[in-house]
Amino acid sequence: MSGVLVFGELTDGHLSGTTAELIALGKQLGESVAVALFGGNMAGAADEAAAYGADRVHLVEDPLLVDGQKDAIIAAFDSLCREVSPDIVLIGKTPLGLDVGPRLAFRLHAGLAQDCVSLEMRDGKLVATRSVYGGNALATVGFPEQGPRIAIVRGKVYEPLAPDASQTAEIVKFEPKLDSSVIKAKTVQVVKRESQGVRLDDADVVVSGGRGLGGPDPFAQLQELASLLKGAVGASRAACDAGWLDHSYQVGLTGKTVTPNLYIAVGISGASQHMAGCSGAKNIVAINKDENANIFKEARYGVVGDWKGVLSSFIETVRELTKS
Amino acid sequence: MTSSGAQLKILVCVKQVIDPETPLSAFKIDPGTKRVAPAAGVPPVVNGFDENAVEAALRLKDSVGAEVTVLSMSDSFAMDVMKKPLSMGADALVLAQDSQFRDLDPFASAYVLAAAIRKLDGFDLILCGRQASDWDNAQVPTGIAEMLGLPLVTVAQKLDLASGGIVVERALPDGYEVVEAPLPALVTVSNELGEPRYPTLRGIMAAGKKTPTTFSASDLEVDPARLAPRMHLLDLAVPPRDSKCEFISGENEADTGRQLALRLREAKLI
Numbered sequence: 001m002s003g004v005l006v007f008g009e010l011t012d013g014h015l016s017g018t019t020a021e022l023i024a025l026g027k028q029l030g031e032s033v034a035v036a037l038f039g040g041n042m043a044g045a046a047d048e049a050a051a052y053g054a055d056r057v058h059l060v061e062d063p064l065l066v067d068g069q070k071d072a073i074i075a076a077f078d079s080l081c082r083e084v085s086p087d088i089v090l091i092g093k094t095p096l097g098l099d100v101g102p103r104l105a106f107r108l109h110a111g112l113a114q115d116c117v118s119l120e121m122r123d124g125k126l127v128a129t130r131s132v133y134g135g136n137a138l139a140t141v142g143f144p145e146q147g148p149r150i151a152i153v154r155g156k157v158y159e160p161l162a163p164d165a166s167q168t169a170e171i172v173k174f175e176p177k178l179d180s181s182v183i184k185a186k187t188v189q190v191v192k193r194e195s196q197g198v199r200l201d202d203a204d205v206v207v208s209g210g211r212g213l214g215g216p217d218p219f220a221q222l223q224e225l226a227s228l229l230k231g232a233v234g235a236s237r238a239a240c241d242a243g244w245l246d247h248s249y250q251v252g253l254t255g256k257t258v259t260p261n262l263y264i265a266v267g268i269s270g271a272s273q274h275m276a277g278c279s280g281a282k283n284i285v286a287i288n289k290d291e292n293a294n295i296f297k298e299a300r301y302g303v304v305g306d307w308k309g310v311l312s313s314f315i316e317t318v319r320e321l322t323k324s
Numbered sequence: 325m326t327s328s329g330a331q332l333k334i335l336v337c338v339k340q341v342i343d344p345e346t347p348l349s350a351f352k353i354d355p356g357t358k359r360v361a362p363a364a365g366v367p368p369v370v371n372g373f374d375e376n377a378v379e380a381a382l383r384l385k386d387s388v389g390a391e392v393t394v395l396s397m398s399d400s401f402a403m404d405v406m407k408k409p410l411s412m413g414a415d416a417l418v419l420a421q422d423s424q425f426r427d428l429d430p431f432a433s434a435y436v437l438a439a440a441i442r443k444l445d446g447f448d449l450i451l452c453g454r455q456a457s458d459w460d461n462a463q464v465p466t467g468i469a470e471m472l473g474l475p476l477v478t479v480a481q482k483l484d485l486a487s488g489g490i491v492v493e494r495a496l497p498d499g500y501e502v503v504e505a506p507l508p509a510l511v512t513v514s515n516e517l518g519e520p521r522y523p524t525l526r527g528i529m530a531a532g533k534k535t536p537t538t539f540s541a542s543d544l545e546v547d548p549a550r551l552a553p554r555m556h557l558l559d560l561a562v563p564p565r566d567s568k569c570e571f572i573s574g575e576n577e578a579d580t581g582r583q584l585a586l587r588l589r590e591a592k593l594i
Contacts, residue, residue, distance in 0.1 A: 071475075095496050099478055102466035106431070111555050114461050127558065132459050133360060134344050136351050138563050139459075142556035184475035185505035192499040201497075205594075229594060237515065247481075247516045248498050253460065254514070256497055262593050273344070273457075283593055285584070286569075294348055301591075302569045303584055309577025310584070317585035318594055 004030035005058075005086035005148070007077060007100055008037040008049065015048035018092035020160035022153060023052045026090055027161070029121060034058055035169075036080055038073050039065045050169035053161045057169045058084070064178045071183040074100055078107050079176035081148060088126060089150045090119075093257075101152040110147030115253075117154050126151075134253055135272030135279075156259045156280055193248050198232040200249065205231025206260045206281070208251055209239055210274070212267020212288060212307065216244035222266060225315050228322055234258065236274050252277035266307050270295025287311070332390040332485070334381045335447040336414065337437055337465070338374035340398055340405055343367065344457040351562065358560040359427070360458070368402050370409065373453025377513040378409045379520040380483055381451050388485055391415050393444070397436050399426035403536075410531035411523035417536040418444060424541045429553040430459075434467025436551075439544040441472065449490065450510040454479050465512045475505035481516035 004026035009016040019035065026033035034056040035049040046057040060080055064072040077100060081089065089104070091097040093115060105112035113119075113128035117138070120127055125142060126149045132139045143149040200206065207226040209219055219233060226233045234251040235244070251258055253276040263281035268274060270286070270293055278284065279298060286299040287307045296302045303310055343366050350363035362368070370378075381392045394409040397420040410417055420440045428436065441450065450469075455462035462478075469476035481500060482493035489506045495516040505511075523531075541548070572587055574580035588594045 095479070098462060099466075099476075102430075102461075102463040103470060103476070105463070106434070106467050106470040112430075112463065113555065114459075114463065132560075133342075133351070134457055134460065136348065136562065137353060137360065138559075138561055139557060140559040140561075142558055144554050144556075185477050185503050185509065187494075187501050187503050189502040190496075190499070191501070192496075195498065241515055241519065247495060254454070262588075271345075272348070283591075285588065285593075287584075296569045296571075297565045297567045299569045301584065301587060302571050303573070303580055304571060305573075305577050305580055310581040313578040313581030314585050315581075317582045318588075321585060321589050321594060 003032035003034060003086060004088045004090060005081065005084065006033060006035045006054070007089065007091040007097060008035040008045070009092060009094060009096060010045055013044070015045045015052065016092070017160065018094055018155050019049070020052040021155065021158045022090040022092060023049065023054050024161045025119060025153065025158045026088070027053055029088055029119060029126065032056065034084070034086070036060055036077060038076060039068060046169065046171055047165075048163070050167050051163040051165050053167065054169045056172060058172050058174050060174050060176060062176050062178045064180060064183065069183050069186060070096065070099060071185060072178055074103050075178055075182040076176040078104055080174055081108060083174065086148050089148045091150065091152045093152050093154045097152055101150055105150050108147050110150050111143040112150040112152070113141050113143070114152050115154055116151045117157050119151055119153065131276055133272070135276035155257050193246065195248065197227070198230060200232040200234055200251075200256055200258060203232035203258065204260050205229040205262045205264070206234045206251070206258050206278070207231055207264045207266070208234035208236065208268060208278070209266050210236035210268030211238040211242070212269070213239065213244070218307070219245060221311055221315065225264070225318065228315070228318050229262070231260065231262070236268050265295055265299070266311065268295055269293045270298060332384065332388060332449065333447045334384060334390050334392045334449045334451060335441060335444070336374070336377050336381050336392060336394050336409065337450065337452045337468070338378065338394055338396050338409060339371045339453075339456045340368045340396060340401060341371045341456055341458045343369045344372065353560050353562060358557055360560075368405055370405060371453050371456045373455060373457070373513060373515065375453070375520040376515055376517050377451040377453045378412055378414060380480065380513045380517055382413045382521065384483065384485065385413065393418060395420070395437065395440055395444070397421075397425055397428075397433060397440070399423050406536070407531045407534075408523060410534055411527040412521055413527055417534060418539065419536045420539045420544060422541040424546070424548060424551055428551060429555060430461045430463035430467060431554050432551045434464045434471060436544065436546055437464065438468050438471040439546060440539055441468065443539065443544060448507045450474065450508070452510065452512045454512045454514045465510060469510040472510075475509040477503045477505055477509065478512045479514045480511050481514055483511060
C-alpha cells in the first residue's frame with residue numbers, strides 16, 4: 001500500500017488538464033500522489049506535474065513506448081503498478097484512459113469504478129459515486145480489499161490546484177523492458193478533424209441543437225449565435241447520428257463533456273445521456289416546444305415554444321446587445 | 325481459436341437491457357434490492373451499441389461473406405427481443421442461460437462469455453457494443469479479449485478486412501485513428517458506425533424458425549466462485565433534480581425571443 005498513482009496524459013506536449021484534475025483529487029484521497037508519464041522527453045511534463053502538486057513522477061521509458069502504441073502503454077502501466085503497488089489508481093475518462101482502466105483491472109484482478117463523478121474516503125475506505133443508466137441513476141460503490149482500487153474519473157468534475165512552479169517532485173525512472181509481442185493491435189494513422197473557431201471542449205458559451213431542429217440547415221443559425229457569443233456549436237447524439245453534424249460535435253455520455261458558463265439547448269429534449277455531457281454547465285437555457293421535456297428540469301431559463309419562431313428575434317436582440 | 329481460409333466466422337455479443345428510452349417518470353429503483361424496476365409495459369431491448377455491432381457484422385457479411393452468430397448471457401430472456409439480431413440477418417443465436425447468471429458484474433460476465441466462446445470455438449472476429457446502456461461499464465469486451473488473449477480495438481466506426489487482419493477506424497473526439505490487428509481479434513463498435521438496419525419481413529420469418537442453442541452454467545463448466553461480484557454496490561439512487569427553471573414568455577414567439585435575450589443580458593450571461 002503506497003498512496004495514489006495517477007495515469008498521466010499529455011495534450012500537445014503538456015500535462016493534460018485531466019491529469020492535473022486527477023492530481024488534485026489524489027491529494028484529497030491519499031497521503032502521496034505519484035504520476036506516471038510514458039515515453040521520452042518527459043522532463044517538462046514532470047515539472048508541470050510537480051507544479052500541480054505531484055509528490056513523485058514515474059518516468060516510464062522503453063523503446064516500445066516512443067511512438068505511443070496503446071498496447072505498449074497498457075503493458076508498461078501494468079508493470080509499474082506491480083512494481084509500486086499503489087493503493088488507488090486514478091485514470092481520466094479519455095479515449096486512452098477508457099481503454100487503460102478495464103484492461104488494467106482484468107490483468108491485476110482489481111476492482112474498477114467507471115465514470116466516477118465523485119470519490120471520497122469513508123472510514124478509511126474508498127467509495128466511488130458513478131453515473132449509470134445513461135445518467136438516470138447514481139451508484140455508490142465500494143472496492144474489494146485486494147489489489148489497487150482503480151477509478152476512471154469524469155473530466156471537469158474536480159478543479160486542478162493552482163500551479164506553483166517552485167514545487168518539486170521526486171523523479172523515478174522505470175524501465176518495464178517490454179517485449180514487442182505486447183503490441184497486438186497497432187495504430188497506423190491518426191486523422192484529426194480541425195475545428196474552426198472556439199474549441200467546443202473549452203468554450204465558455206455552447207449553443208447546441210438536437211433532434212427538434214429537424215435537419216442540418218438550422219445549425220447555420222446556431223453557428224451565427226455561437227459566433228456572436230464567442231462560443232462553439234454542439235449537438236445531441238440524435239442530431240449527429242442523423243448525419244446533420246459530424247460526431248466531433250456530439251455532447252453527451254459518449255461524446256464531449258462541456259462545462260461552459262452558458263449552454264443554450266435548442267430542440268434538445270434533455271435525455272440523461274445528453275445531460276451527462278453538459279450538466280456541469282453553470283447556466284442552461286432551453287428552447288423546446290414540449291413543456292414536459294427533461295431539459296427544463298435542469299435549465300435555469302426556459303422557453304416553451306417552437307424554436308423557429310423564437311430563435312431569429314433572439315439572435316437579432318443578442319446581436320444588438322453585444323454590439324456595444 | 326483458428327482463422328482458417330474458409331468463410332469468415334463472426335461472433336457478436338449482445339445484451340438485453342432495460343429500454344434506455346424509458347421515460348424518466350417511469351424510471352424507478354427498488355431501494356430494497358438496489359435494482360432498477362422494469363417499467364410496466366416497456367419491454368426490454370437489445371443494447372443499442374450491440375445493434376451497431378450486429379450491423380457491423382452484417383456489413384461484412386454483405387461485402388465479403390460471413391457466418392454471423394449472436395451470443396448473449398442472462399438468467400432470463402425475452403425471446404422476441406433476442407431474436408431481433410436474427411431478423412436483421414444474423415445466422416444463429418446462442419444463449420448462455422442459467423439462474424446463476426442473474427445480474428453478473430463485468431468480471432463474471434466476461435468470464436462466462438469467454439467460456440461460451442471457447443466452447444463454440446473457431447471465430448475469426450468477435451464484435452461487441454462499446455458499452456451497455458444500463459451500467460455503462462465498457463468492461464466486458466475488454467475482459468473477453470484479455471481472457472482469450474485477443475487483440476482489442478475499441479469504439480470502431482468502420483471495419484474492413486485486409487490481408488489476414490482487420491483495419492478499424494476508431495472514433496476519437498476530434499477525428500479517428502486507423503488501427504490494424506491480426507485475426508482473430510475483438511472489436512467494440514460505436515454509434516458512429518451508422519444506424520443499424522431494420523429487420524425485414526423475410527428476416528422475421530426466418531428468425532421465427534430458428535431455435536437458439538443454449539448453454540447452462542454446467543455446460544460451460546463455470547466455477548461458481550468466479551460469479552461473485554467484485555465491487556460492492558452500496559447504493560443506487562435517482563439523483564435529485566431541483567427544478568428552478570424561470571420560464572420566459574412574451575406577447576408572441578418573436579417577442580419571447582427578444583425577452584429571453586434581454587433577461588440573459590440582465591443576468592449578465594451575454
